[in-house]
Amino acid sequence: MKAAIIEEHGELDVLAVKDVPEPQPGPDEVVLKALCAGLNHLDIWVRKGRPGASLEMPHVLGSDAVGVVEAIGRHVEGVTVGDEVVVYPGLGCGRCEFCIRGRQNLCTSFGILGLNRPGTFAEKVVVPAVNVYPKPAHMSREEAGGFALAYLTAWHMLVGRARIRAGDSILIHGIGGGVALCALQLARLLGADVIVTSSADDKLKRARDFGARHTINYREEDVAACVRDITADRGVDVAFDTVGAATWPLDFACVRRGGTIVICGITTGPVAETNLQALYWNQLTVLGSTLGSHAELGQMIRAVSVSKLKPIVDEVFPLEQARDAMGKMEAGRQFGKLVLRVAN
Numbered sequence: 189m190k191a192a193i194i195e196e197h198g199e200l201d202v203l204a205v206k207d208v209p210e211p212q213p214g215p216d217e218v219v220l221k222a223l224c225a226g227l228n229h230l231d232i233w234v235r236k237g238r239p240g241a242s243l244e245m246p247h248v249l250g251s252d253a254v255g256v257v258e259a260i261g262r263h264v265e266g267v268t269v270g271d272e273v274v275v276y277p278g279l280g281c282g283r284c285e286f287c288i289r290g291r292q293n294l295c296t297s298f299g300i301l302g303l304n305r306p307g308t309f310a311e312k313v314v315v316p317a318v319n320v321y322p323k324p325a326h327m328s329r330e331e332a333g334g335f336a337l338a339y340l341t342a343w344h345m346l347v348g349r350a351r352i353r354a355g356d357s358i359l360i361h362g363i364g365g366g367v368a369l370c371a372l373q374l375a376r377l378l379g380a381d382v383i384v385t386s387s388a389d390d391k392l393k394r395a396r397d398f399g400a401r402h403t404i405n406y407r408e409e410d411v412a413a414c415v416r417d418i419t420a421d422r423g424v425d426v427a428f429d430t431v432g433a434a435t436w437p438l439d440f441a442c443v444r445r446g447g448t449i450v451i452c453g454i455t456t457g458p459v460a461e462t463n464l465q466a467l468y469w470n471q472l473t474v475l476g477s478t479l480g481s482h483a484e485l486g487q488m489i490r491a492v493s494v495s496k497l498k499p500i501v502d503e504v505f506p507l508e509q510a511r512d513a514m515g516k517m518e519a520g521r522q523f524g525k526l527v528l529r530v531a532n
Contacts, residue, residue, distance in 0.1 A: 191310035192510035192528070193246040197237030200518070203511045208246060211306070211314040215263040218317045220255030220273065222530040224504070225308045226334025227517050228252065229366055229455065234303050235514070241303075249510075250309035250528075251277040251302040254323055254332040264317040273320035275308060277301045277337045278479050282318075290483045293344070300337075300479065309510060311530055321485060324493050331499045334525030337479065339499065341452055342370035343488045344480030345428060346378065350450045354379030356425040359415060359442050361435045363400070364391040365522045367452060368430050369500060372398055374488075375428075377495055383418060385411055394523055398500070412441035423447060433457035440466045450475040500524030 191208045213219050231249045257271045267273075279299040280292035287295050301307050301315065323332045345367075346352050358375050360368050363384035375382050376399035383402040384395045392403035404414045415424060423444030429435055432454035439449045440463050449472060467474065480488070491497075502524035505513040513526045 189311040190507060191248045192250065192507060193248050193309075194235055194243075195246045197235065199236075200511055200515050203235060203249070203514060205508050205510055206246070208248065208310065210312050213259055213261040213264075213314055215261040216317055217261045217314050218257050218264060218267055218320060219259040220253065220275070220313045220315065220320070221258045222253050222255040222308060222311060222313050223329045224254050224333025225250045225528045225530055226252035226337070227513055227526045227528070228337050229453070229517070230300065230303065230337070231307075231514060232518055248306040248308075248310050249302050250307035251300055251337045252334055253308035253313055253530075254329050254335075255313060257320070258312065260317065267317050267320060271320070272323045274323050274332050274336055275301065275313070275315055276319040276321060276340075276482060276485050278319075278481070279304055279316070291481055293479050293481050309507065309528060309530070311507075318482070321489060324489055326493060326496050327498055330501050330504050330527050330529070331525075334501060334527045335499050336485065338367050338525070339370045339374065339492075340480040340485050340488060341478065342367045342374050344484055345450045345452055345475075345477045346371060346374055346380075346426075347487075348480055348484055349475045349477045350426045350428075350448045352378055352380050352426055355381065357381045357383065357419060358426040358428055359424045359439075360384045360400075360428045361406075361431045361438070362386060362455075363395045363403075364388065365502075365517065365520065365524065365526075366430065368428070369395075369398075369524060371428050372400055373497060373500070377491065377497055380426075383415060383424065391523055411438050415442040419444070426450060429453070431456050433460040436460035436462070440470075440472070443470075443472060445470045446472070448473045448475060450477055452477045502526055504529050 280287040280295035384400045385404045387407040427439040429451040430453035434456035502522040
């Protein structure tokens, strides 16, 4: 079967589409015929390699997918050959106190498809049977293929961690791709008032089309001053950060007293100075966040199905052009999800 793989860590040229052996399901697993698979920034980090992490090569990239169940393990119940499903990307042990409590994302051995085991950029994919959910009926295959990881990360940040409520104000840095754009859609669904930033005016215009009430070009304007002006010197209830070091000081400058900063990404670096006086004097809450749990995915699927919310897809590439798709994401040229069409 064809798969987008790496055989060593490095730049874009290490990514190639090659033939690899077809996977076989274990007793609690299912085999999917992958239809579409969304790209995430995680794929870039896995390709480049992370200190202390080791992969068995060749390694199949990819964490998101929509597919059709082709085979099931002998212990699998509740899943039928022919089901069209989306994949929950998280991997828990299923036995620890956190997994038993439904908090798989706190499991001591928590992992993610495409990072801790072969991923979804392949014609056939093996995943634990508990990781498949019926595809939302209102979504196309392309939309569903790029749905789970980014949207569930944003949902966990907004609902599970920051606990936003209708009417809350939220600042989202770097609108256009990945989790930030998912957060805009979900925050509006939940009734929040959203401010977004970008260095591209065309992205800011499109963000307004998707519900952002206020937009700031951070290359041309003082973000903190704009936020204070928009909120009448109050500050936002929540600063939503997927950027890291570059925006960390802005979070403290923009959030109100008693407000919340929630962060899940470090695309501009993992190390930043923290103003401890601002932290304690303004009684701020700082929250780290990752992927949501199984229960949160089910909750989010119900919410988007009722509201008919659809993921924003920027472009769909055939599997053979996986390198082009990743290059576009790495350059930040997208507005929405980039998706690989694996099979017709």
